[in-house]
Amino acid sequence: xxxxxxxxxxxxxxxxxxxxxxxxxxxxxxxxxxxxxxxxxxxxxxxxxxxxxxxxxxxxxxxxxxxxxxxxxxxxxxxxxxxxxxxxxxxxxxxxxxxxxxxxxxxxxxxxxxxxxxxxxxxxxxxxxxxxxxxxxxxxxxxxxxxxxxxxxxxxxxxxxxxxxx
Amino acid sequence: xxxxxxxxxxxxxxxxxxxxxxxxxxxxxxxxxxxxxxxxxxxxxxxxxxxxxxxxxxxxxxxxxxxxxxxxxxxxxxxxxxxxxxxxxxxxxxxxxxxxxxxxxxxxxxxxxxxxxxxxxxxxxxxxxxxxxxxxxxxxxxxxxxxxxxxxxxxxxxxxxxxxxxxxxxxxxxxxxxxxxxx
Numbered sequence: 001x002x003x004x005x006x007x008x009x010x011x012x013x014x015x016x017x018x019x020x021x022x023x024x025x026x027x028x029x030x031x032x033x034x035x036x037x038x039x040x041x042x043x044x045x046x047x048x049x050x051x052x053x054x055x056x057x058x059x060x061x062x063x064x065x066x067x068x069x070x071x072x073x074x075x076x077x078x079x080x081x082x083x084x085x086x087x088x089x090x091x092x093x094x095x096x097x098x099x100x101x102x103x104x105x106x107x108x109x110x111x112x113x114x115x116x117x118x119x120x121x122x123x124x125x126x127x128x129x130x131x132x133x134x135x136x137x138x139x140x141x142x143x144x145x146x147x148x149x150x151x152x153x154x155x156x157x158x159x160x161x162x163x164x165x166x
Numbered sequence: 167x168x169x170x171x172x173x174x175x176x177x178x179x180x181x182x183x184x185x186x187x188x189x190x191x192x193x194x195x196x197x198x199x200x201x202x203x204x205x206x207x208x209x210x211x212x213x214x215x216x217x218x219x220x221x222x223x224x225x226x227x228x229x230x231x232x233x234x235x236x237x238x239x240x241x242x243x244x245x246x247x248x249x250x251x252x253x254x255x256x257x258x259x260x261x262x263x264x265x266x267x268x269x270x271x272x273x274x275x276x277x278x279x280x281x282x283x284x285x286x287x288x289x290x291x292x293x294x295x296x297x298x299x300x301x302x303x304x305x306x307x308x309x310x311x312x313x314x315x316x317x318x319x320x321x322x323x324x325x326x327x328x329x330x331x332x333x334x335x336x337x338x339x340x341x342x343x344x345x346x347x348x349x
Contacts, residue, residue: 002259021224021225030225042226044225046248046252047248047251048226048244048246049244049247049248050242050244050250052213052214052242053210053214053217053242053244053245053248055211055214055217056211056213056214056215056216056218056220056242057217057218057220057221057222057224057246057248058221059214059217059218059221059223060218060219060220060221060222060223061221061222061224061225062220062221063206063340063344063347064221064222064225064226064345064347065225065347065348067223068221082210082211082212083211083214084208086209086210086211086215087210087211087218088179090209090210090336091336091337091339091340092336092337092340093340096260099322119216121346124207
């Protein structure tokens with residue numbers, strides 16, 4: 001059976017959810033999505049120097065009516081904890097977080113393991129809902145649902161894409 | 167010049183501009199001087215005022231004025247790089263530089279040895295202003311008429327005005343600000 005490529009599936013759901021403002025920091029697994037977003041004339045794409053900065057930019061964009069998302073590696077979640085709590089939770093702001101979850105099964109780099117293990121716990125501590133699509137088909141179902149949760153509740157929502165997803 | 171007098175002098179010149187104000191006493195001082203639906207008081211997320219302002223500037227045609235501080239811009243120097251590269255012509259970034267962390271007891275910051283205006287210049291900012299502590303020299307009208315992104319470095323005295331905590335909920339500040347933008 002023909003199966004959709006993981007990057008294409010994620011990009012399709014961004015379009016379906018009418019995401020039109022994306023900030024990003026690269027991960028090798030996000031490379032294709034970043035290129036699709038960059039090429040899309042209906043999406044403002046802002047490469048940032050640090051993920052926390054990206055959350056600030058997205059907060060401003062949302063207040064002007066944009067539908068924001070961030071593309072980042074899970075290490076960026078660690079860089080952004082205070083912004084998630086004292087900006088996004090405090091002001092009830094939505095954002096879709098597309099997270100390459102390194103340090104999961106199949107990881108070749110031991111340096112990725114500690115933050116990989118901490119990632120779901122950090123999201124739990126921040127009371128941020130998240131989904132773990134295992135396949136492109138699951139991503140097609142879960143990511144639009146995630147954005148609806150984000151928008152309805154004024155909260156960040158995480159999409160954790162583990163190594164096996166790609 | 168005291169920071170609150172600098173904020174007063176600048177905000178007296180503002181009309182329809184959207185304002186993002188830094189955490190702590192700067193927001194309290196601005197709110198005390200004048201409250202407005204055009205104000206976004208950033209009550210947490212130290213360091214991110216310039217980033218929030220950039221997101222706004224990229225999503226609206228209205229002019230955006232950011233009151234930032236030396237300690238907070240030092241925490242997010244990468245923001246200068248991103249602002250320069252995105253090049254929003256409607257963004258004015260004001261750094262109120264008292265060379266210390268004023269809201270936490272005036273502990274020294276590195277702004278006493280590093281010239282933040284030169285940093286902005288080195289990043290590539292073309293329209294830069296510097297005002298020392300002399301009140302009469304602060305001519306904000308010129309800044310408002312400049313094409314963004316504009317970097318405004320203002321030296322102010324350490325210390326905070328004796329003004330109360332902002333009696334607004336964060337969510338109400340956001341809702342009011344978003345209604346203002348929708349106008």
